[in-house]
Amino acid sequence: MRGNGGTSRRWPAAKYRRGVDNRAEVRDFLASRRARITPAQAGLPAYGDLRRVPGLRRTEVAMLAGVSVEYYTRLERGNLGGVSESVLESLARALQLDEAERAHLFDLARAAATPARSSARRSARPKVRPSIHRILDAMTGAPAYVRNARMDILAANHLCFALYADILTPQALPVNLARFLFLDPRSTSFFADWETVADDAVAALRGEAGRNPLDRGLSDLVGELATRSEEFRARWARHNVRLHRTAVKRIRNPIAGELTLTGDALELPGDGLTLVTYTAEPASQAQQQLDFLASWSTRHSAAAPAGDHTGDARTI
Numbered sequence: 001m002r003g004n005g006g007t008s009r010r011w012p013a014a015k016y017r018r019g020v021d022n023r024a025e026v027r028d029f030l031a032s033r034r035a036r037i038t039p040a041q042a043g044l045p046a047y048g049d050l051r052r053v054p055g056l057r058r059t060e061v062a063m064l065a066g067v068s069v070e071y072y073t074r075l076e077r078g079n080l081g082g083v084s085e086s087v088l089e090s091l092a093r094a095l096q097l098d099e100a101e102r103a104h105l106f107d108l109a110r111a112a113a114t115p116a117r118s119s120a121r122r123s124a125r126p127k128v129r130p131s132i133h134r135i136l137d138a139m140t141g142a143p144a145y146v147r148n149a150r151m152d153i154l155a156a157n158h159l160c161f162a163l164y165a166d167i168l169t170p171q172a173l174p175v176n177l178a179r180f181l182f183l184d185p186r187s188t189s190f191f192a193d194w195e196t197v198a199d200d201a202v203a204a205l206r207g208e209a210g211r212n213p214l215d216r217g218l219s220d221l222v223g224e225l226a227t228r229s230e231e232f233r234a235r236w237a238r239h240n241v242r243l244h245r246t247a248v249k250r251i252r253n254p255i256a257g258e259l260t261l262t263g264d265a266l267e268l269p270g271d272g273l274t275l276v277t278y279t280a281e282p283a284s285q286a287q288q289q290l291d292f293l294a295s296w297s298t299r300h301s302a303a304a305p306a307g308d309h310t311g312d313a314r315t316i
Contacts, residue, residue, distance in 0.1 A: 026079075030076045033097065036054075037095065044064075065087070067090070126272060139159070140294060151204065152174040159297050163253055178221065199235060200244060245264065256296075262281075
């Protein structure tokens with residue numbers, strides 16, 4: 001299921017060196033959203049005719065959005081430059097986009113309106129403020145970590161290190177969750193619902209690619225994963241995006257067994273970082289398992305000191 005470590009002629013890493021191709025992103029996103037909607041779902045008569053492609057025709061989307069066929073065809077060919085918000089809203093309604101997809105469409109339009117640059121840029125190395133480290137250290141009853149938009153885990157608390165066992169250690173930080181999911185065979189044993197977690201991870205990266213198409217670190221990551229993992233390639237090609245606020249995850253831990261936890265993602269405004277916490281239902285078996293793991297973590301805290309926050313935040 002993981003990457004085979006080989007290369008793919010279809011997905012050369014060099015394809016991403018200048019960042020994500022906005023026109024291709026727009027084209028594939030709009031075409032994929034159009035293909036998933038049937039005439040019946042759009043409230044249109046099908047007339048019993050055979051269709052060469054799934055979903056709606058361009059003429060039908062244009063009619064639903066209140067624009068000409070020629071104009072919509074131009075949009076679906078990847079040209080969102082100069083498109084008004086009202087047209088984008090109409091397009092979102094016609095394609096029945098959800099909140100995350102609508103935001104992605106607007107992100108793609110903003111990127112299209114940005115003057116082209118010759119090459120992608122590397123984002124500044126993210127830094128976790130000392131106060132955030134103190135917050136993590138104070139959270140003794142809930143596993144928690146801080147990650148950036150590329151899914152690099154930059155800091156974590158004692159209980160999170162215990163939950164992730166040998167997968168996540170203070171000395172190994174930062175650890176990229178996407179690389180772990182698609183290139184490390186241990187991920188399928190760790191995440192009981194690996195398929196769902198993998199879908200969510202790729203959807204998060206796809207959304208970030210829409211917001212920051214010239215992020216060199218992100219494009220390098222996408223190129224690497226697309227080259228080395230068929231599972232990633234298949235998901236990336238779907239162009240799905242989702243908002244990641246909360247989700248139930250089943251995690252297998254060698255000490256506490258399989259835990260069913262609720263993960264919540266809390267953005268840290270101004271830092272470009274996200275605090276992710278795991279909690280259990282009160283009085284549940286998972287809460288008992290967390291309490292046991294917390295006790296175990298406290299006894300073994302010397303093996304994973306949280307007080308040293310001097311390490312850098314390089315991207316691996």
